[in-house]
Amino acid sequence: MNQTKDILILAIESSCDETAAAVVKNGTDVLSNVISSQIALHTLYGGVVPEIASRKHIENIDGVIQEALKEAAVKYNDIDAIAVTYGPGLVGALLVGLAEAKALAFATGKPLIGVHHIEGHICANYIQNPSFAPPYVALVVSGGHTHIVYVSDYGVYEILGKTRDDAVGEAYDKVARAIGMGYPGGPKIDAAAKRGNGDAISFPRVFLEEDSYDFSFSGLKSAVLNYINKANMTGQSIVAEDVAASFQAAAIEVLVEKTMRAAEQKNVQRIALAGGVACNSALRQQMQKICQRKGYLLSIPKPILCTDNAAMIGCAAYYEYQKGVRHGLDLNANPSLKLGER
Ligand code: KG4
Numbered sequence: 001m002n003q004t005k006d007i008l009i010l011a012i013e014s015s016c017d018e019t020a021a022a023v024v025k026n027g028t029d030v031l032s033n034v035i036s037s038q039i040a041l042h043t044l045y046g047g048v049v050p051e052i053a054s055r056k057h058i059e060n061i062d063g064v065i066q067e068a069l070k071e072a073a074v075k076y077n078d079i080d081a082i083a084v085t086y087g088p089g090l091v092g093a094l095l096v097g098l099a100e101a102k103a104l105a106f107a108t109g110k111p112l113i114g115v116h117h118i119e120g121h122i123c124a125n126y127i128q129n130p131s132f133a134p135p136y137v138a139l140v141v142s143g144g145h146t147h148i149v150y151v152s153d154y155g156v157y158e159i160l161g162k163t164r165d166d167a168v169g170e171a172y173d174k175v176a177r178a179i180g181m182g183y184p185g186g187p188k189i190d191a192a193a194k195r196g197n198g199d200a201i202s203f204p205r206v207f208l209e210e211d212s213y214d215f216s217f218s219g220l221k222s223a224v225l226n227y228i229n230k231a232n233m234t235g236q237s238i239v240a241e242d243v244a245a246s247f248q249a250a251a252i253e254v255l256v257e258k259t260m261r262a263a264e265q266k267n268v269q270r271i272a273l274a275g276g277v278a279c280n281s282a283l284r285q286q287m288q289k290i291c292q293r294k295g296y297l298l299s300i301p302k303p304i305l306c307t308d309n310a311a312m313i314g315c316a317a318y319y320e321y322q323k324g325v326r327h328g329l330d331l332n333a334n335p336s337l338k339l340g341e342r
């Protein structure tokens, strides 16, 4: 890229339960990445309560942005563009970040760039490994999404498959709740599974049609819930660690196998992981093992860049900025925005 001046982007993310702001230089240099998590609050209810999320975003967003600017030691004048997640996500939560970004863009006269949340997750890989570049296959696994995406170029996405029901993170959270581990369940199942036996219980591996890259996790989730209910009804005790490990083994086997098949079909030897479930230690290990064996290049962001954050939104916006993408102040939140839709 023929670029002489540094491009500084102030990015805002509020699609779910994290209020986040970041300042990112030239796409991959993170000057600040501030995240105010509401997890403790939602834990009380066993999951994210949309109304509470929106209200908390409103309370937190100004402070989070000020902190991001301060940590990066920049002022509004130094910023080249304001980026914001405008979908998918909880509509009330998205609207808080979007209204803030639009107000800032209007007041400062800086361009506004709307970013797709999943595109942000994928782009976290460029922050982690600036030399990592398309083409590659990305496995996007989070609380709301499970996608296999072929990224042929920056900002060019082909969805090869996605979940037909529950997202894998959602299945983790529901199973954890059933075992009494609390919210968010992913990290708790991850930790418990390390002490359990993944072969203890045979839960279904749902591959769907032979050539499909789609997923289905509701059957696996139901199988785990049925197992727990049956044990409760017959007065048998369960070994929570074994249930966690066996559930995780079934989920990850399908994720890994389909991702590797997609890479083979697309004839690429590069794979990226993205989204909150990419924090999972077993998924990281198994992908590393198989990619090493096959000689594939694997990119996995560090955990703080896997879960929701604004640095990833600033990175995605940078490539859009370079292409000349600018949004008007009429940009609206789109809770079911499709990846690649502009
Ligand atoms: O990407 P993210 O922060 O938010 C969404 O866009 O959904 O992902 C949150 C999801 C939650 O379901 C959480 O349980 C899961 O990521 N998660 C994990 C782990 N850490 C977070 N799942 C499995 N293992 C983990 N270590």
Ligand code: ZN
Binding pocket: 117, 121, 142, 143, 275, 276, 307, 308
């Ligand atoms: Zn996310």
